[in-house]
Amino acid sequence: AxxxxxxxxxxxxxxxxxxxxxxxxxxxxxxxxxxxxxxxxxxxxxxxxxxxxxxxxxxxxxxxxxxxxxxxxxxxxxxxxxxxxxxxxxxxxxxxxxxxxxxxxxxxxxxxxxxxxxxxxxxxxxxxxxxxxRYATTLKCIADAVIITDTSGTITYINPIAEALTGWTHDEAIGKPLSDIYHVVTEDSRSPMPDLLARSLSEKRIITLDHPGLLISREQDEVPIDDGTAPILDEAGNAVGAVLAFRDISERRQAEVALKASHELLEKRVREQTAxxxxxxxxxxxxxxxxxxxxxxxxxxxxKVEKTMEATIRAISMAVEARDRYTAGHQRRVTQLACAMARAMNLSSIQIATIRVAGLLHDLGKIYIPTEILSKPGRLTDIEFTMIKTHTVAGYDIVKAIEYPPPTADIVLQHHERLDGSGYPSGLRGEQILLEARILAVADVVEAMSSHRPYRPALGIDKALQEISEKRGLLYDPAAVDTCLRLFEKDNFRLDE
Structure with missing residues (x-):
């Protein structure tokens, strides 16, 4: 109109x-x-x-x-x-x-x-x-502290959690070298930790601390942290900056519980009046x-802004995922399979885009789960498994706060629901579960079973396909299962390494 x-x-x-x-x-x-x-x-x-x-x-x-x-x-x-x-x-x-x-x-x-x-x-x-x-809200809602720099290590953004941990405000930190704001030493000898930022930019990959370090704040307080650095890459694969994500692990050590935290204007031109x-x-x-x-x-x-936001979210997601070497790349591979299934099922471009975002963020709530539980080699206790199950609600709260178009947050919340009502967190049944969440659930199960986990070796893709085939219509959506089987058995689909 x-x-x-x-x-x-x-x-x-x-x-x-x-x-x-x-x-x-x-x-x-x-x-x-x-x-x-x-x-x-x-x-x-x-x-x-x-x-x-x-x-x-x-x-x-x-x-x-x-x-x-x-x-x-x-x-x-x-x-x-x-x-x-x-x-x-x-x-x-x-x-x-x-x-x-x-x-x-x-x-x-x-x-x-x-x-x-x-x-x-x-x-x-x-x-x-x-x-x-939306880009700014995303960074503010992340539970971890986040500092973003350019390729020279100059700070271009610091979120409220990072402000609180370092003792530097946003206005004070912007434009300063990271080394002036972020001081991390080893816990035993108090010697400086290696420069993860420069290494991440040079190697163009995620770099994390091998062991927790101590952040020395502006007031000389010592805060035990885990951190990871990820490069921000442009379309050509060149590094244009880096994201440093770190979190205070004091409460986790004390109580082993999850941590909670928290236009460019255009230039105008005017021509002179003439007769x-x-x-x-x-x-x-x-x-x-x-x-x-x-x-x-x-x-x-x-x-450019949208691609920068997506690259930053992916970098933060990868940095969080890097806390558990057994599940590194899980969200990316689940997203790859879920989007392929959605395309094969003739879903709209908007639905596919929504599944893509939800897939990349579906396990974001695990940032609240202690690393010791995520990487535990043996069977989880009932209490530990209950903590694991909270990641769907935690992820839902974070994604909903960012205000992504619906139903992104609901997909994250429902990706562990099952058709017979045996899933979590709400015990939904059948059509009560969003189609996008049913697709993501199948992709999640296939990737998880075919990959190595701390409590078992990789079962292989054949076992994973057997699982969804046997429980088709009971736990998993029939159309999603049929599409997944066709991709692997007839279309030669393969998950990325």
Missing amino acids: KANIMVVEDESIISMEIQERLTSMGYRICATSATGEGAVRKAAETRPDLVLMDIMLKNGMDGIEATRQIRSRFSIPVVYLTAYADQKTLERARATEPYGYLLKPFEDRLLYATIEMALYRHLMEKKVKETEQ DLLRTNEELQEEVAQRQKTSEELERSLV
């Missing part, structure tokens, strides 16, 4: 002409006003998608002040209409960050192009802002071309 537009023009004939031209282009006129005060009031009432604003309004508030209030209060894009304005007026107009200028008289094609570019740019700005907020209509027309065409370029840059920026 075309956008809702408010026209603010104090010349009634010109206002009516603009409305007729907009209507002929398919736009809807949701409101009009001849005064700045009326424009602000009607913007609050109708919330238009865009405002066409005459700069030189008579009788009271001018168009520039009205624009300032509309932009600051409602974040609605505004395009200025003007026939003439002095330099001082143009400087005031530039300060309100308009989305365009139309010099009267203007052609329909320029009117249409300016409106569409303004609407598109506003949409891209909104998407970039939402993505950046030469031909020259003005040419300048307007150049402005449209420049706006097109800016919109393309915005779109590339959005893609």
Whole structure:
């Protein structure tokens, strides 16, 4: 559907002409006003998608002040209409960050192009802002302390948990070398620990402490920690930074319980007013071309932010997974198989993307489980197994806080449910379990059985396929099982190493 537009023009004939031209282009006129005060009031009432604003309004508030209030209060894009304005007026107009200028008289094609570019740019700005907020929320909700650096080791981000453990605030730490903020020594000799960051960047892989170390905080407090460093790689596989994830293990040692913790603005360009209509027309065409370029840059920026967020989440997931060498790569391989099954079952691209995120994060709740339990070579006690089962709810709480599109968090919560109600945490049955969770459950079982575990050697893919085949319809979704068997037996599917 075309956008809702408010026209603010104090010349009634010109206002009516603009409305007729907009209507002929398919736009809807949701409101009009001849005064700045009326424009602000009607913007609050109708919330238009865009405002066409005459700069030189008579009788009271001018168009520039009205624009300032509309932009600051409602974040609605505004395009200025003007026939003439002095330099001082143009400087005031530039300060309100308009989305365009139309010099009267203007052609329909320029009117249409300016409106569409303004609407598109506003949409891209909104998407970039939402993505950046999701990226920041992800890091804030991770239970571990997280520090992100560039390739030179300069800190570019530090989350609240890391602030608390190091004693340095975000503003104080940004721009400083990691070595100024993060001091880790061995527990026995108090000698400095090796530089995991440089090694991770050089080898482009996850590096973790062989043994827990002591973090020396700004106040000289000693905090026992586990840590891991992972490189952030771009599309070409080049390191563009690194993520350092660490956690205070004091409470775990004392009580062996899980730890709980916790647009870019665009530059505006303005052309000087001129009486030469031909020259003005040419300048307007150049402005449209420049706006097109800016919109393309915005779109590339959005893609870059999303890929950086995904790379960071993957790096943190791998760093957490590295705590248990027996399950390293488990989430990635489960995701690989689950997505292949979803594609073979003709699920939508949105469902496949959701399964992909849920797969990468489905065991995230295990960050609350002590490493000693995750790596225990013998049979778990009832209490230990009960602790293991809490990882689905813990993972659900973290993913839900990040506000990924539904039903990502519910998939993480339900991936250990079974058709007969014998699963956990809720004992759901049959269709009560999301299809995506049923697919992930089959992929999880196949990968787990075919891989080595501390309490048993790898059973092999044949045993895993036999398990899901024998319990098809009892524990596991029949369609998911059939698809999985077909992938391995007919399509020669193989899990990554």
